[in-house]
Amino acid sequence: MQHLGFSHQKLRIGSFDFTCCEGCQLQLANRESNLPDFLNLLDIRNFREISSERHDDYDIALVEGSISRPDEIERLQDIRKRATVLIAYGSCACFGGVNSLKNRFPIEEAIEEVYGDHKVETMPVRKISDIVKVDFSIPGCPVSKKEVERIVVAVATGSVPSLPAWPVCVECKQNQNTCLFDLGEICLGSITMGGCDAVCTTGKTPCLGCRGPAEGINYPALRQLVSERGMSLDELDEKLRFYNCFTTFTDGEEH
Amino acid sequence: MIYKVIAKDNFRKFIDVLVRENLSYGPRQVDTDAHGEPVYQYKEVSSADEIAFDYTRTASSAKHLLMPFREEMSHFSFRDDGDWDQDISYNAEPRVLIGLRPCDISAINILDDVLLNGKFPSPYYLARRKNTFIIGMDHLPLPDCFCKSLNHHTVSTGFNLFCSDIGDSYYLSVNSSKAYSYLQEFSITDPTDEDNCKLIERRKLIKHSFQTEVEVTGLPSFLDIEFDSPIWQKWGDRCLNCGTCAMVCPTCYCYDVKEEPDLDLRGASRQKQLYSCNIVDFARVAGGHNFRPGNGDRLKYRYYHHYRGFAENANQQICVGCNRCGTACLSDINPKDVINDLRMEKESCITCVLPSPPRT
Numbered sequence: 001m002q003h004l005g006f007s008h009q010k011l012r013i014g015s016f017d018f019t020c021c022e023g024c025q026l027q028l029a030n031r032e033s034n035l036p037d038f039l040n041l042l043d044i045r046n047f048r049e050i051s052s053e054r055h056d057d058y059d060i061a062l063v064e065g066s067i068s069r070p071d072e073i074e075r076l077q078d079i080r081k082r083a084t085v086l087i088a089y090g091s092c093a094c095f096g097g098v099n100s101l102k103n104r105f106p107i108e109e110a111i112e113e114v115y116g117d118h119k120v121e122t123m124p125v126r127k128i129s130d131i132v133k134v135d136f137s138i139p140g141c142p143v144s145k146k147e148v149e150r151i152v153v154a155v156a157t158g159s160v161p162s163l164p165a166w167p168v169c170v171e172c173k174q175n176q177n178t179c180l181f182d183l184g185e186i187c188l189g190s191i192t193m194g195g196c197d198a199v200c201t202t203g204k205t206p207c208l209g210c211r212g213p214a215e216g217i218n219y220p221a222l223r224q225l226v227s228e229r230g231m232s233l234d235e236l237d238e239k240l241r242f243y244n245c246f247t248t249f250t251d252g253e254e255h
Numbered sequence: 256m257i258y259k260v261i262a263k264d265n266f267r268k269f270i271d272v273l274v275r276e277n278l279s280y281g282p283r284q285v286d287t288d289a290h291g292e293p294v295y296q297y298k299e300v301s302s303a304d305e306i307a308f309d310y311t312r313t314a315s316s317a318k319h320l321l322m323p324f325r326e327e328m329s330h331f332s333f334r335d336d337g338d339w340d341q342d343i344s345y346n347a348e349p350r351v352l353i354g355l356r357p358c359d360i361s362a363i364n365i366l367d368d369v370l371l372n373g374k375f376p377s378p379y380y381l382a383r384r385k386n387t388f389i390i391g392m393d394h395l396p397l398p399d400c401f402c403k404s405l406n407h408h409t410v411s412t413g414f415n416l417f418c419s420d421i422g423d424s425y426y427l428s429v430n431s432s433k434a435y436s437y438l439q440e441f442s443i444t445d446p447t448d449e450d451n452c453k454l455i456e457r458r459k460l461i462k463h464s465f466q467t468e469v470e471v472t473g474l475p476s477f478l479d480i481e482f483d484s485p486i487w488q489k490w491g492d493r494c495l496n497c498g499t500c501a502m503v504c505p506t507c508y509c510y511d512v513k514e515e516p517d518l519d520l521r522g523a524s525r526q527k528q529l530y531s532c533n534i535v536d537f538a539r540v541a542g543g544h545n546f547r548p549g550n551g552d553r554l555k556y557r558y559y560h561h562y563r564g565f566a567e568n569a570n571q572q573i574c575v576g577c578n579r580c581g582t583a584c585l586s587d588i589n590p591k592d593v594i595n596d597l598r599m600e601k602e603s604c605i606t607c608v609l610p611s612p613p614r615t
Binding site for chain 2: 029034037038040041058094101149151153156157165166167169170173174176178179181182183184189190191214215216218220224225252
């Protein structure tokens with residue numbers, strides 16, 4: 001194809017799921033109005049949600065989900081070997097995600113609670129970059145299709161894909177929302193990467209940080225203001241751990 | 256300027272007709288906060304009943320109605336012959352803004368200075384500004400309003416109509432022929448001596464009701480002297496870099512521009528987003544160098560821009576004293592405390608032992 005004065009090849013991609021709900025991959029088929037244009041940029045080699053064809057020759061691997069079984073490790077390593085570029089796709093892949101909640105309990109207890117008599121082999125949840133090298137991350141629960149489109153276009157046209165540096169507060173204020181702290185809620189918007197158009201806070205649901213930390217966040221200041229306002233630090237911790245996105249900041253803290 | 260008086264019920268009828276006929280924005284209650292206080296925003300209104308005439312302050316300013324938070328500046332289409340077309344438009348539907356406070360109108364006058372009266376006027380801003388009909392309303396200052404310190408508690412230009420509350424009526428300052436001809440239909444009268452007295456009393460009441468004062472005289476040179484003050488780091492340590500202050504501010508106009516190819520690769524768009532100098536990548540340049548990597552540095556430059564000024568706007572202070580930033584900041588960073596802190600630090604300096612220069 002020849003556009004914008006340069007030619008490009010369709011991106012040969014494979015989309016793979018590990019421990020997750022497959023909701024992020026489903027986003028690839030979202031925004032139907034421009035889906036033909038989107039798919040026109042891609043040569044989908046492997047993606048079980050939309051095609052029964054399976055090929056192992058892909059350049060870009062989108063990896064959704066976290067790793068919670070030994071066989072997943074092997075499969076992931078195999079994908080890494082085949083792919084030139086591996087993208088951690090969605091919050092589970094980038095951070096461990098909601099699945100990581102089980103890491104807070106003894107593994108036997110978690111297996112007993114979830115599977116009862118039908119025990120399966122499972123281990124504490126790990127993010128993709130704990131196992132293999134990750135070239136780029138697209139966070140979100142689920143990912144934003146618009147952002148995925150932007151990144152795919154950047155890769156297809158040979159420019160550098162980027163993620164927003166600003167936190168959720170920017171888009172939240174642009175939407176003229178009332179700050180959830182003013183409504184008595186603890187919200188992680190000020191430390192969470194924007195780009196989601198503040199979809200949760202616009203719906204009056206506090207941000208739980210699914211997109212992970214924004215660049216250069218001031219985590220101690222958030223802790224301090226929650227405490228100064230007489231709000232619960234336990235509740236803050238609960239929210240910080242929801243998607244397991246803030247371990248860099250929370251690990252090593254006394255609770 | 257022409258001065259008239261209108262009974263409040265007639266004024267309401269006037270507003271109702273205006274609002275029903277035009278795209279209009281006015282203060283509306285959007286929430287009740289955790290303390291039971293109403294939260295207001297400038298929102299689209301379609302009848303006078305939707306307008307909260309007795310509102311206190313909107314959480315966010317009205318600037319986005321003249322300068323949207325996000326806007327496509329132009330779109331490029333690539334033709335098969337290798338050439339390209341640029342699609343650019345400066346059209347703005349006529350609109351009415353109702354209930355702006357003097358500080359909000361002053362803010363728009365400052366934006367005019369920056370975006371219209373400089374070397375490179377913005378056609379985007381011009382289109383909206385020229386098609387906007389502004390009705391201002393006075394109010395008693397809130398405990399944290401400090402517009403009087405910056406001389407923005409009154410305003411004499413920048414609006415079509417300004418309403419001062421004199422009891423059962425509004426004392427109108429009519430600043431445009433359009434406003435005057437609209438009003439003809441709504442039994443306006445010439446102000447009587449009593450009305451004039453009431454206006455003077457109203458202005459006195461407003462002037463004497465301020466509870467917050469920020470000493471800004473000589474502030475530009477003071478800021479120069481305090482460039483290396485530890486105060487910046489102290490407040491910077493509290494700053495979340497979240498950009499909230501700039502978003503709600505009526506005069507923060509800095510923006511970011513990005514160009515992105517369309518999904519079908521047959522065109523591209525140039526998009527603008529209002530941005531904040533407190534955000535970590537504001538001063539990052541090609542190659543990755545960041546001129547202002549520290550929170551304190553970025554906070555300092557925001558205050559410099561607001562209270563010291565830029566050459567583009569003749570070094571005037573662009574803060575109008577609405578304290579929306581201070582109200583919205585989760586970390587309680589507000590101009591009053593930062594500036595007082597800075598002055599206190601120097602004025603109470605005990606290490607300075609130099610005597611004053613002798614009088615000659």
